[in-house]
Amino acid sequence: MIAPSDPRGVPESYAGFPVVTTASLYLPWYPDLRLSATSANSLHKLLADFAPDVVHLAAPVILGSKGVMAAAELGVPSVALYQTEVPRYAVQYGYPAAEPIFWRHLRKLHNMATINLAPSSYTRDQLIAHGFSRVDVWGRGVDTELFSPDKRDQALHDSWAPHGEVVVGFMGRLAPEKQVKDLRALTDLPGVRLVIIGDGPQRAELEADLPGAVFVGMKSGEELARCLASLDLFVHPGESETFCQAVQEAHASGLAAIAPRRGGPIDLIDPSHNGWLYPPGDLSAMRNQVADLVGDGFKRTIFGQTARKRVENRTWPRVCDQLLDYYCAAIDLGVRSPAKTG
Template sequence: MASKDSPSVTMVENTAAAFSAVTQGPLHDLSKFPERLRGKRILLCTESFGPVNGVSRTTLMLVNHLRAHGANVAVVAPHNHTKVNTFVPTVVSESPSIDDVPLNPEIRIHGYPLPFNPELSIVYPVRLSALYARTFNGHKPDLIYLASPASLGFQVMLQVRQQPAENQIPVLANFQTDLSGYCAILFPAPFSDFAVYCFAQVEGFLFRHPSVQTIFYPSRFVRRYLEKNRVAPEKMQLLRRGVNTEMFNPTRRNEMLRQTLAPSGEIILVCVARIAGEKGFNFLADVATELDRRGLAFKLYIVGGNRNTAVEDEVKALFSDLVQKGKVIFAGFQVGETLAESYASADMFLHCSITETFGLVVLESMASGVPVIARDEGGPSDIVDHGATGFLVPPADLEGFVNKVLLLVGDTDLRWKMASEARRQACEATWDKINNTVAWRMLDAIDKREAALDEAQFEELAEEDEQESAREREPLLGYPSGTKLTTAEMVAAQKKLEPPSSWQTWAQSIDTSLVDARLTAGLGIILGFWGIVGVYLIFIKAALYLKGRVRVM
């Protein structure tokens, strides 16, 4: 019998996994938005909010959904160094503020763009109080949401945990990027092992704190990673992504595009991904080379790019022979209807990345009525229903991957059957239900904190009443004249009225200093790690520049 994680997992199991979020935590009607979340202040911090990638698209959908239903969402993100494809939320406020609290503000903070992916930045040190001041005019948010936390999210979580318990704003995090997986690929050994270890320790340390109420995860692959880092199961909630089934639709199939790409009726294979080494292009190049060796008449249409032209050129060099033969075509960045047509006009979608926590492009391909062949690692393992909507192949099985492509090439009926089932399954993933899942979790976290504050306030009032009653029973030095007190009572009463001694004041200052020291040390560790990464990335950037100069000469 197949194992739970094998490609032969049944459709019933996949469907149950996809919607298991409904049964986690308090039961809510996910077809409805929680009314009491209207007007709540939400500080949303994201590592990117502008370039076209799956995380940014998912975050934008959530921001628009929350704002459309009346939540006050402040977006904090690094500056967009690419200067193109900037997202503009569709929901804007009619008035700039209510009661001196800005509505739906968006602020950009400074950071250093990563050389291999300028869409992401290492954010410079920022204080949480400064974020409160710049977003809600100094008012604290009701909740903090971290989209794929990295350099910005780590700083926010660390500073929240250093606050007194009554000042700790509840945090929800969406784990959407496998940073440790990227490190394992981008860094040479033994630095890769060290980087993976550091990320695991930092993430586990931050995620385990009580202030972090929920960690959304997109696949079993990510859940296993969180469990390994000892994150409490009750904090974790499965959260799939939705897909725009009107935009990504089989009706977008463009026969003119197909004729342009494959004038002789060649099979059209499409791959949509950022052009970077961690996206599995080495494997894809080997697949294409083997298909060519076996004599298949095909066109591989690669959609995507990289703002760092040196990285893009390095990947393109892997396909140079096939490009010259006209079998591989690089389309560059695409968005909107152009991208939708590229999906729908293909015969099958090839996904070779093994670092995806979800793989939104896989779902978009399925919505476009195109079967998927993917390596069985990461998020796509939970999206593709093996044998029904496509095929999952062991990550290192090049021959198996090629054989699945040839199988679908030779069996048109199977290909169309998979295309129909892929579309049907994709239509079940609606953004409204997914974003309402997040909204209800937000309200649950806010309600939990307000209940804890009410309980603490009640206990404080009860304690004050008790102290007042004690003072009335034992007014100490305020006894009416004639009241006789023992010597011990007189000494105890006198001590209570005396100001704290110098050593007591010194001890209190030490305690405050320790809190500041812990915050400074924690930030130092995180920023030190980012500093080491930055130095290494500067080295990579210089090496790519020199390599590009040599190539030109």
């Protein structure tokens, strides 16, 4: 494993295998995100010394970009994961002119990989439209033991909603790309209590924008599972989700989910069965869908039960078996020349 260093600490090993760190720096506007500052030569030497059969590239933007080039130079097959819609992030962070530059950069890098994996059908089609080659879909697993309706804590729920409100929640990073501000459309909805699970650079701003919402901060492990299962309904307004693991974890927790009809949620939410999808940007539709499930407890329960059933087979072991198949396929295909793949 090769990862950027972090002053907060990085494990020296994982599952018995060493973790090698590279020099890193941070973005002034997002100090929690570390970017690798290592050289291409360093990556080339690390890979040459280890002599892998295949290289797994997790979101090749900075560190992964040097990794895919080193793999190609060494003739080692590679599997590249597209995980984050970085070009759209550039727009949301105020740099719209950078969007086409990012697309060109990412297309060049990914087309050097033997196989590219998108986390959803929407993202696969988007990448192909932007000229990415050899793209397939590899989704994400969910820990159905950790995230479970059995983790619901009614006392915690009632502490959030002492007057019997329906608890509508969001879980994720509090940053512009998650569009948590869109939840303002729900702040005056009768009988609703908003609960926000997570932290990030927009927290103070969101606390002012969402009066009456409960902010519980960042949670993990059992505490996160308990908080999530103690909600009544899950809403994720982000339109840049290539997969949206938060929706899948909400479903595993027995919750109906509502999200925009864009990106990963399209594969996860089946309208009228385990939640609703609304047209991106149509906050009136989102509000109406929330009101529908807030006002119909029976439908909300049935949607939640269906949601749980549909993720029970999406375990990490099953999903990782699929990834191993892609590694084998990449090895069979062999490395592709950058000059040929463009």
